Amino acid sequence: MQIIENNEEFDVIIVGSGAGGGMATKVLSEAGLKIAVVEAGPFFDPADPDQMTQMKWSYESPRRGSSIHRAFGDFDAAYGGWDIDGEPYTNHEDSNFRWFRSRMLGGRTNHWGRISLRFGPKDFKRYDQDGLGDNWPIGYEDVKPYYDKVDKLIGVFGTNEGLPNDPDGYFLPPPKPRLHELFYISGAQKANIPVYPSRMSMLTKRINNERGICFYCGQCSRSCSVYADFSAGSCLIFPAQKNGRQVKLFVNAMVRAVNTNDEGRATGVSFVNKDDRKEYSIKGKTVVLAASACSTARILLNSKSAQHPEGLGNSSGLVGRYVHDSTGASRAAFLPGLMNRKTNYNEDGVGGMHVYTPWWLDNKKLDFPRGYHIEVWGGMGMPSYGFGFNPNDLNKHFNLPVGGYGNDLREDVKKYYGSIVGFGGRGESIPQYNNYCEIDESTVDEWGIPVLKFNYQWTDYEKKQVKHMHDTFEELFDAMDAIPLGEKPGADQDYGIAAPGLIIHEVGTTRMGENKKKSVTNEFQQLHDADNVFIADAGPFVSQADKNPTWTILALSWRMSDYIIQEIKKQNI
Numbered sequence: 001m002q003i004i005e006n007n008e009e010f011d012v013i014i015v016g017s018g019a020g021g022g023m024a025t026k027v028l029s030e031a032g033l034k035i036a037v038v039e040a041g042p043f044f045d046p047a048d049p050d051q052m053t054q055m056k057w058s059y060e061s062p063r064r065g066s067s068i069h070r071a072f073g074d075f076d077a078a079y080g081g082w083d084i085d086g087e088p089y090t091n092h093e094d095s096n097f098r099w100f101r102s103r104m105l106g107g108r109t110n111h112w113g114r115i116s117l118r119f120g121p122k123d124f125k126r127y128d129q130d131g132l133g134d135n136w137p138i139g140y141e142d143v144k145p146y147y148d149k150v151d152k153l154i155g156v157f158g159t160n161e162g163l164p165n166d167p168d169g170y171f172l173p174p175p176k177p178r179l180h181e182l183f184y185i186s187g188a189q190k191a192n193i194p195v196y197p198s199r200m201s202m203l204t205k206r207i208n209n210e211r212g213i214c215f216y217c218g219q220c221s222r223s224c225s226v227y228a229d230f231s232a233g234s235c236l237i238f239p240a241q242k243n244g245r246q247v248k249l250f251v252n253a254m255v256r257a258v259n260t261n262d263e264g265r266a267t268g269v270s271f272v273n274k275d276d277r278k279e280y281s282i283k284g285k286t287v288v289l290a291a292s293a294c295s296t297a298r299i300l301l302n303s304k305s306a307q308h309p310e311g312l313g314n315s316s317g318l319v320g321r322y323v324h325d326s327t328g329a330s331r332a333a334f335l336p337g338l339m340n341r342k343t344n345y346n347e348d349g350v351g352g353m354h355v356y357t358p359w360w361l362d363n364k365k366l367d368f369p370r371g372y373h374i375e376v377w378g379g380m381g382m383p384s385y386g387f388g389f390n391p392n393d394l395n396k397h398f399n400l401p402v403g404g405y406g407n408d409l410r411e412d413v414k415k416y417y418g419s420i421v422g423f424g425g426r427g428e429s430i431p432q433y434n435n436y437c438e439i440d441e442s443t444v445d446e447w448g449i450p451v452l453k454f455n456y457q458w459t460d461y462e463k464k465q466v467k468h469m470h471d472t473f474e475e476l477f478d479a480m481d482a483i484p485l486g487e488k489p490g491a492d493q494d495y496g497i498a499a500p501g502l503i504i505h506e507v508g509t510t511r512m513g514e515n516k517k518k519s520v521t522n523e524f525q526q527l528h529d530a531d532n533v534f535i536a537d538a539g540p541f542v543s544q545a546d547k548n549p550t551w552t553i554l555a556l557s558w559r560m561s562d563y564i565i566q567e568i569k570k571q572n573i
Contacts, residue, residue: 003270006282010036010248012564013269013284015255015299018107019550020536020557021290022232023150025247026240027561033568034246036282037237038271040291041079041103043251044110044233046223053077053222058382071100077223077231078102078111082501086446090453097323097437097454098501099294105251106233107292108504109550110223113352114230115375116156116201117547118147118555120165126543130369132461133431136542137514137523140167146555154230154554155207158199166358172204174354175216178347180378180421181355183335187480193374193472194360201230201551202350210239218381220351229351250282254447257303257312258287258533264307266533272447286564286573290536290557294323294437297509297539298452301439311439313520313527319510320437323456324544326505327372327427328498329466329489331473333482334394335378338419347380347418359546368464372427372546374472380418391416397483421482425469428546429462431508435500456500467495505549510539524563525556532573534560 011033014021021037029035044051053075061067061074071081080103089099102108121140126133144167151170160168174197177185188195202214202224211234212226220229227234241247252274259267259281268283289296297320303312313319359371391412392402404412440453470488477484489496500506513519516528525540527533536557538549545552567573 004278004280006280009283010034012286012288013038013282014288014290015269016107016290017105017237018109018232018290019553022236023554023557024288024290024536024561026236027558029240029245029247031565036248036250036284038250038253038255038269039105040254044104044106046234047225052225054219054225055217076111076221079104088443088445089451090440090443092453092455095455096499097456098499100504106231109232111221112550114201114220115548116199116551118167118169119545119547119552120167122165123545132369133543137512143555146558149558150551150554154201154235155203156199156201157204159197161196163358175204175350177354178349178379181376183480184376185355187476190479191475193357195355195357198353198356200350200352203228214350216348216350218349218351255299256449257299260305260307265530286532288534288536292537293506293509293539294452296535296537297437302450313529315529316517316520318520321433322431322508322511323435323437323506324429324431324508325500326503326544327429327462327466328503329469329496330422330424331470332420332422332485333477334485335419335421335482340415341418343414343417349379353377368461370428372425372465372469375424375426378421423473426503426546427465428544430459431543458497463494463497466497470495505544507538507541507544507549510535511542512540525560534564536560
């Protein structure tokens, strides 16, 4: 295939426009560098009337619940999902990794739950705690200044609680608990389980003139039209383009490889333009890969050359190794005390939980290492497609007639509306060398690029952790006088542990470290094998905490960007 070369040269090419790529774009452009942002999906602005999905009723969807572009329905912001036509991935036998991709400007930050938790001191040094996995080459104090800056730049609500491994930050006022959350707080107190205000990146007060304030529509998954929640496009990319900064966007551009010279250093990237299906190359003095942990691994492994025969950055053989996702389990229950609520009022709230439970126990007294946090959902938000529950199942519980339509059905829905509460457990898994992604040489996507093949199995550590989640959920339901829905999964179902990848927290494919034989990047996320290539997504994570990775991706990307600026000034890259 003929590659069309663009003779324009950029100081930095950034592949991917999510959390890490967006932050790198902002910091590096403000330093006066000429930036190219290469994104695999289309341009997206949630304030554009043609793209806005916020404040639309579910019945306005022409497909009545299904979607051809969005895994969570027509009105979720994220284009893409676990399965994308023309962009397959494969699994080894007995592996069922599910890989979520968000193909659009801003990437997954248009969809994520916006739970904005810092990793704590223990999270960076887990080997010292339990002898499993490895320590990071950096500690909390190395990242803390950047967590502080991210808090102030982007905004996060919460409260300072003095928890040793859930560090305090610079918080905006949190919203008050809603009624179902008050039930949760009461039940948790009875069960001696702590509850705290959530830490979420929605603006409950103004922080600048470019972004609005949350107006409690509860639709953050649709991406906010007034930019009150954090998405990388609206909060990082768009500001980076202002004030005459040199930021050029290449959208619908699927990167095939990083191009290198005879010395093995990066010279730019090549990509397929999805619109005209031709391949192009652009030149850059430095390349930052922020395509997501697995997409970045795929690009590196496909970037083979005489100098990098096993793929760029892969002299250690570790690119793609140690991929791991958060553990996950969920359960819902019916709260009789919330039946027959009046539905003619607004139950104000953000699109997510107002309270949560961080990990609270001592693992030395348990049969599994590491912990999990509990997320809480429920309330009277805008109905989605369908009912979100089956009113006939609840009628059966009360020995009431089942079936019906018209007014009878409407009355049943009203009767139970807002009476369902649910919990999600999100836990820390142990990184495993034998959990990996690699290139499947027998399969290409519709752009002719070899795809990823996954091998991933949960260990007994994770299964026992999820069993504990379910035991805790039932304890909480009992303390809340709630009635669990469905059956508690047993050992034959691996205790209901979510398939790897379903929680969308995968990390670790390009782990950082001091030893070049045991890591892919150094502590500043710079490839050991090519000093002008950096990784700004979750790939360099040595381990995943029981926390959502986004806030740490942002902080580390800012830290990496400062290092790049410093190295450019020293003429080292």
